[in-house]
Amino acid sequence: MDSFPAPALAMVETMRAAAAAEPERAIAFQGAPGANSHRAAMEWAPDALPLPCFSFAAAIEAVEAGEAACAMIPIDNSQAGRVADIHFLLPESGLFIVGEHFLAIHHALMATNTAGPFRAAYSHPHALAQSREYLRARGIVPMSHADTAGSAAWVAEQDDPSIAAIAPALAADLYGLVIVEENVEDAADNTTRFVVLAREALNPAALADQAAMTTFVFEVNNVPAALYKALGSFATNGVNMTKLESYQRGASFAATMFYADIVGAAGEPAVDRALDELRFHCKSVQMFGSYPMARARG
Numbered sequence: 001m002d003s004f005p006a007p008a009l010a011m012v013e014t015m016r017a018a019a020a021a022e023p024e025r026a027i028a029f030q031g032a033p034g035a036n037s038h039r040a041a042m043e044w045a046p047d048a049l050p051l052p053c054f055s056f057a058a059a060i061e062a063v064e065a066g067e068a069a070c071a072m073i074p075i076d077n078s079q080a081g082r083v084a085d086i087h088f089l090l091p092e093s094g095l096f097i098v099g100e101h102f103l104a105i106h107h108a109l110m111a112t113n114t115a116g117p118f119r120a121a122y123s124h125p126h127a128l129a130q131s132r133e134y135l136r137a138r139g140i141v142p143m144s145h146a147d148t149a150g151s152a153a154w155v156a157e158q159d160d161p162s163i164a165a166i167a168p169a170l171a172a173d174l175y176g177l178v179i180v181e182e183n184v185e186d187a188a189d190n191t192t193r194f195v196v197l198a199r200e201a202l203n204p205a206a207l208a209d210q211a212a213m214t215t216f217v218f219e220v221n222n223v224p225a226a227l228y229k230a231l232g233s234f235a236t237n238g239v240n241m242t243k244l245e246s247y248q249r250g251a252s253f254a255a256t257m258f259y260a261d262i263v264g265a266a267g268e269p270a271v272d273r274a275l276d277e278l279r280f281h282c283k284s285v286q287m288f289g290s291y292p293m294a295r296a297r298g
Contacts, residue, residue, distance in 0.1 A: 003054045003146070005153035007175045008032040012052045019051040019068060026051045026068035027196075028059040030084075031124075031147035034171035036105060038149065040194045041072040044101045054146065056084045060093050063197055070098065070198040076243075077105070078191045080129040087217065087247045087259050090197070096289035097215050099196035107131055107185045110152055110177040111164035118180075122151040123166035131166055134184045140164070152177055201289040204267035211293040212265035213242075218278060218285040219249075219257050226281055227258070233277035234262060237270045242297045263297055265290035 004012050011033040019026035027048040029037035041050055051068045053059040059071040074083040090097075107127055111118060120141045121128070128135070128142040135142050145151035145165075152171035155163055164180060165171070172179050195215075204212075220226035234241050243261035264271040266287070279285050 004032050004052070005150060005157045007156045008052075008150060008153040011174065015050055015052055019049045022049060023067050024069050025049045026062075028053050028062040028068040028071040030054070030056045030059050030073070032150040032153050032171075034149035034152065034168060034174045035147050036103060036168055036192065037072055037074060037147075037194070039168060039170070040074070040101050040103045040192075043103065044072065044099065044194075044196065056086075057089060060089055060095060060197060063095055063199060064093060066199075070196050071095075072101070072194050072196055074192050074194050076193045077126055077130065078189065079185075079187050080126040082245065083126055083192065086195070087245070087257065090288060091217055091286055093197070095197040095199060096201035097195045097291050098198045098200075098202050098289060099291050100213065100294045101194045101196065102295050103192050103194060105130065105185060105190040105192050106168070106183050107148070107166045107190075108169045108172060108182045109134075109164050109166055109180040109184050110169075110172040111155060111161070111180055112159055112177060113161050114178055114180050115161070116164075116180070117162070118164040119162045121164045121166050122155060124148050124151070127166050130185045130187070130190055133186045149174070196291075201287075202291055204265045204290050207265045207267075207290055207292060211263070211296065212290050213293050214262050214265055214271060214290040215260070215288040216275075216285055217257055217259050217288070219283045220281055221283055230278055230281040233274045233281070237274040237277070239264055239270055239274045240297065263293070 027041045028051040062068040063071045120143045122143045122145045148167040149171040152165040152167040155165040156175040240263040245259045
């Protein structure tokens with residue numbers, strides 16, 4: 001908690017105390033109060049108690065330890081791509097995905113003044129990437145920070161008129177900054193997908209008669225065309241795979257893992273057949289659960 005800038009600490013302490021009193025209502029997120037993950041958590045569960053954590057790992061650990069019922073973790077951004085290292089964090093956590101949430105992302109440039117000129121803007125690397133053209137056109141140097149709202153708190157703490165932060169407009173109100181310009185993201189449809197992690201998976205039966213997603217990671221057998229055959233499991237059963245990402249596990253570069261999202265829930269005949277065929281072509285398959293689809297794919 002001490003890693004948060006001073007202007008954020010009082011709010012962090014208050015939120016942590018409330019969450020500690022009712023952990024069953026707490027939802028952990030990465031970042032200082034006012035971060036996009038905070039916004040996503042409150043949109044998904046308005047009655048929840050937000051629990052700020054300094055890192056994604058800390059947010060997941062809060063759920064593992066029973067300090068929060070679930071965690072809201074960003075996974076993809078429409079402009080900047082993959083957000084969190086969930087491929088590495090989730091398999092080791094023992095947690096499950098129980099929901100997803102899509103959040104429209106709008107950034108504001110904020111500072112202690114509106115006069116400028118500003119030599120640098122601080123924010124999370126993804127927020128900087130999403131505002132790359134805006135900053136370049138104005139000659140403002142992007143500087144990485146742990147999170148968006150935390151960068152606003154840090155700029156407020158520095159009280160330097162030559163630096164600014166890129167963060168949600170809410171952060172300006174929370175940390176006493178003034179908004180220089182709103183909507184500084186380069187794309188008007190800038191969107192981040194979040195997943196909600198919990199200790200227990202949803203019962204697939206509860207997803208009957210509603211659109212659902214299923215997420216898992218797998219490692220194919222080390223034989224020619226193994227991935228082709230594995231993916232054929234979904235094609236032959238008419239199951240739509242909406243996401244497939246590869247990543248390396250360990251330093252040998254010999255074991256390639258794949259993270260996948262498919263449309264449908266475990267228990268549906270076509271999904272179960274596809275997953276059974278997938279296991280035949282794989283060394284391992286680890287399921288992260290089925291959960292309600294928040295936005296139609298396609």
